[in-house]
Amino acid sequence: MHGLSIDRDLFALINDQALPHIGIAHEAFWSGFSDLISELTPKNRALLARREELETLINEWHAERRGIPHDPKSYRAFLSDIGYLAPEGPDFSVSTQGIDPEITAIPGPQLVVPVNNARYAINATNARWGSLYDALYGTDVISDEDSALTSGQYSEARGRRVVAFANRFLDETVPFDDAAYGDITGFVVEDQILKATCSNGKSALLSNAEHFVGYRGDTLNPTSILLKHHQLHIELVIDRAHPVGKKSASGVSDVLLESAITVIQDCEDSVAAVDGPDKTQVYANWLGLMRGTLSTIVSKGGETFERTLNPDREYLGAHGSQLMLPGRALMLVRNVGHLMTNPAILDAEGNEVFEGIMDAVITGLIALHDLKDPAQRNSRTGAMYVVKPKMHGPEETAFSVELFERTEQLLGMASGTMKIGIMDEERRTTVNLKECIRTASDRVIFINTGFLDRTGDEIHTSMEAGPMIRKADMKAEPWIKAYEDWNVDVGLQCGLPGHAQIGKGMWPMPDEMAAMMKAKGDHPRSGANTAWVPSPTAATLHAMHYHETDVLARQDELKNRAQASLDDILKIPLSDSPNWSTEEIDEEIDNNCQGILGYVVRWIDQGVGCSKVPDIRDIGLMEDRATLRISSQHIANWLHHGIVTEDQVMTSLKRMAAVVDRQNAADPQYQSMAPGCDEVAFEAACDLIFRGREVCNGYAEPPLHLRRLQKKSS
16 A cells, blocks of 8 residues: 555554545545655664764763773763753743643552553553552461461451451541541441441531542432542442442441553553564554453453453432542553554565654554544543654654654644653653653653663763673662763653653562562652552552652652752663672573573563562562563673673573473463573574674564564564
């Protein structure tokens, strides 16, 4: 079509399902898409060439000074001279308009989910509301004194501890005067006021009457009570016939928390989409989400049922009028970055089209099914939210804006419909964050930090500077704290509150919820109004942190602090004296090799882009390509500087292949690597390590895509 060669399944999806009913003719779409590709492809290529040019200049600068103590002042001047550090313009405030309150006004957890997995995509979208009782009962937040978690039998003793924990949370968050939730025997609504009756026969009122916003049922016998605190809702479900409610004096059978406020439906790091059929599945699920029709068959507890998207939730407001609340998280979509191409569409010369261009146009086209629907299943303001990853500096952010502008023109969208989330995960974006935001000042709705990709880029950018410290020591380095603070400082300086989210990265251990509860409260306290969590259960637990900290007030406090140091951000995490013992080096390489193999074998053999992968201690970690990037780049750095040899790394890879085989022994689809270690997955791991210095910016995608295509073809 118009010089393009298009995968037949993708062509059919667009022509038969995406284009009908939205007023765009087939010919007009394909003609305009072809023109857009031909005009923007050279610009995309030029940006990638600029990356390589800067990388070469930085490598040469470090190589020339090898053995000489690092001079931060000269280094910063050099980065400015070559244009890596852009001149900083005057202060400004972003002006993005037409944004849903989930972005502008409601701090809370954010899920990231592979959109090609329908069950995960639906579960994440439905995680807007979660049971606090279930989240507490099923995790280690409450100690497992009676082995209920492993026995599979319900423990009334554990259930009582869950209720007590939830009551303490309610007492601290939405308290009654002179009454604890554990002493309440019932609720009534009188004259639009919530009253609690207590075991001592007295009545109690909420300490803050405005916390009560609605209810279900009769005023004298409500079946649920709706409360609101820090912009988040809490629902007390009352059912005296329920096994839990029957044992509760108040009849409360569950406490529901508004949990995952937003969800990023991911086309990038958490998926393995390498060709036309893969991309068709990605886009088909996104289409189902935008139509509200996506469903999947689930088998659970011996029963099979259809899982669909939740409807909105209806209550009577405190004043007696109807109150509707969203039943689903607001959906953003993460497109692929500027680097990758995909054979799903070939241009007139037979070259693979840049995947980021493809994603913008096709996910934008599909979003019209939401935007043109009067019911507005997702955005109630008529916006489309695109998270854009792996951009390097303001020129690349500006290119994304141009791509969105051209997409809007092609699709007949109002100008400014496609909003942009800027992922601050590459060093050139970090150090130029203010100017990146400036290029998208009327579209930006999101900035965030991502430790793993950011560390991978840190290692690759400074590959020639010297050997890096051990991977586990990275988080203690000055540049990490400066980077995290800088992101918030610049976001506040540019006026993001009220217009955009300031986000923080993922908690990687989905089974370690007690540790998450101790650590992740730092994110709202840091001024971030959202942060990534690995599951709906984690979202419900993390939601408590946003009741604990008033993020909007915290952001006002932080506006007055001194900005984080750019010099600290540019401090390279080099080892001053790389004199590790043989045991320490072996431990580091084994840890990295095991992580790489554990992730790659599922990516290559099964097309799984994100999953819980056991680490070397058999602790399940959420792994995606960002974790792969840091591990492979770290070994590549040590190889380059002679800390280890290729033979040592290969020995470790073969030893760890046997470990990974053992960890996956229960998976009937798994294909063992050891002892031969000649499978495609093992070869992909070798590519990532031994060719790690050669790949653009040290990304894992190019080797993975090639090897996955090889595996599929065989």
